[in-house]
Every structure is written in C-alpha cells, then in structure tokens.
Amino acid sequence: MIEFFNRLFGHKSSSATAKERLRLVLLSDHLALAPNLVDDLKRELVDVISRYVEVDRENIELNFQQREKVIAMFANVPIVSMHPATRANGANRTTKRANDASKRPRRRRKRSANTATNAPIAETPNPVATTPAPAT
C-alpha cells in the first residue's frame, strides 16, 4: 500500500533508481577509463572554439562532475583575444559562453559580445560549457 501511495505521489520505484544510478556510475567509469577520449574531446572542443576566439591552449581545464541527475562537463577556456576574422563577420558570434550562444536571444548575445570585446579576457572563472554528457 505504501508503494501505491509512493506511486500516487510520483515517487520513484527502486528499479528506476537502480537504472539511474547505473547510468551515472557507468558514465563516470567510462570517462575514467578513456583518458585519450577525453583528450580528443578537449582538442576538438578547443578547435571549434578557436574558430571564433583565440584561446590559451596550454591552460584549458576540462573536467567532469557528478551532479544530482547528470554528469556535467566543465570546460574552463581562457580567451586570449578575439579572432580578427570572426569580429569582421559580426560581433554577435563571439561570446565567451560559446556553448550557450545559440540558445540565447540575439539581443543579449550582442551585448555580451560587446562586453567581451572590451574587457581583458585572459581569465574566465566561470565554466564556458556546461553540457550534460550523453548517456551511453
């Protein structure tokens, strides 16, 4: 009967909990087991960001953290300067938060791009990309 009330109020069944735990534990197992994969990911990620801004490749930090329901990937990418070519194309494409760029309204993007251009951007204390890692 307790089970019935649990379901009634949207509590998770223990098998659903088991599945969720498994998904997370395997994600982190696989990440720990595939350091070269993480290196590849890092390199390609930086390649993409470098198309828009010049980054300090030596000081990039990429790590994975377990949050409540997902494993999140944090990338700390110091930006050295804006690419001249990219700036000519329109400042709205250059943003520190490369990953969020497409989701934001255009107006806000423009503004953040301006501040980014004006400010010295050697350091980016906030993670630039917070992406839930895909389930395997």
Place this chain on the structure above:
Amino acid sequence: MMQELKLQEEPLSTPVARGRGTAIVVTSGKGGVGKTTTVANLGTALAQRGHDVVLVDADVGLRNLDIVLGLENRVKHHLLDVLEEQASLDDALVADKHSPQLRLLASAQTREKDDVDTQKMRALIESLAQRFDYVLIDCPAGIERGFQNAIAGADEAIVVCTPEVSAVRDVDRVVGLLGNRFRPRLIVNRVRPELVAKGKMLSVDDVNSILRLPLLGVIADEPQVLIASNRGEPLALDGSSKAGAAYRAIAARLRGDDVAMPDVTVARPGFIKKLSAFFGGRR
C-alpha cells in the same frame, strides 16, 4: 575413443562438421551471478543434444564446477596437473554421470591463479577444441590473472549478469576488458518477473539498454535452481523446470538454432497496479 564413436554413428542433431570445435568462456566480473551454474547447464544441454562437450573449470583455488555437476568424488587430477604435465589429459577428464558426451576438467583447489601459465592454458584450450565440439570455460570472478587465463584460448564469450547495479557495472567493465577480440553475448540470470512488474527489479530491457549486447538468454529465478545445486544435478535435465528449459533454449541458440526468447514478464497487473498506473505511477 570419442572419435571412433563419432565415425560409427554421427548424431542427426549435429550441425557442425567434425573439425575444430568452439571454445566459449563464461564470465561476469562479479562473483555469485551464476557463471558455474550456467556452464554446467549449457554443457549438459549441449551434450544432451549429441555434442561432445568439455567443461573447463578455470577458477583455480575455488573449485566448484565439479560440485554443481555432482562429480566431486570422481576428480583425480586437475587442470594444473595437466598444464604441468603431471597427468595426461585423458586421465584428468572426468566423465559426467548423466550425459555420456560430457567431460569435466576440474580445477585445482589448493593452488593459486598465478600458478597458471597463460600460454599453456591457451594451448590446452586449443587442443580441447580439436577434440570436442564445445569447450566451455568457467571463468573465475574478478578481472585479474585468473580472468586473463580463462579468456586466453576462447573463441567466444558469454557474460552472465543479474539485474543488480553492481553486476551490470562489473559486466560493463568485463566487456571493455574483453576488447575487440570478442563480441560477448549476454545471459541475464535470476530475473524475478513479479519484482520487475512491481518496479523493484531492473528488467532485462533495463539491463540491456545499458549493456547493449546481443541477448543470448534469460533465466528466471526459481527454487529449483538451488535444489538442483544441492543435489548436484544440472537443471537442464529437469523437464519441469522453466530455468532448465531456458538453459536448453540457450544451448540451442549457441548451436545457431533460432529459438524464441521465453517471456519472463508477468502479464497480470492487479487492481492496485492498474489504479496506480492510471494515476501516472512509474513502474
């Protein structure tokens, strides 16, 4: 001796042309998920179908396969005796009580896994594969030396998993360690359909949505499994047991027969369950 038998009377059910057999390792990572029981039952079921089968207990130091088969009193020599040339292979192979075409190569109880020479183990499995249709290798738990020795000579791998977080995690790791040489097939053991229906146990689909392996079979948990182990009589011989039937079906699939998966779901949701499902309860 066995070859002569074959020449005299080729069993009709044997699809494999006489030649090198198949060496299959049964592994899991985690202990206690039913590897040994699986090996005993698949071996019995294959032998009952007319194949020459040898079971190799690769769990050096924790010998169990002889017990499950009820052959513990017949073991005179073991795997390490053969590897170290203290006994001939023929002397070490134990004939099964129930299935004339089944043989056991028992493990050593008083030795350690590190005593096994991996190269010699590979050569032994190869020579067994020349003589038998199927060589089933019972792998020890763990992923260390014993595991490496057990997989060394195998052509194929079967992984046994129970619907538990720890077992699935270990199988995932083992599959990674088996690497590209194998495309392991999965047996999900100890499924309790009534618990799955109540949302208290991972379903076979839950397990395999994570592991994504070719599904070889599903064994429901039932008291007969324990009873059979108590008696030392493999369940595959028991016509009334569902698990026995499931093992026979797996053996048929190993031969390449197209056998439908048994339905291990409970299809009778009670009133409360229907009601809670109506209210959006999760299973």
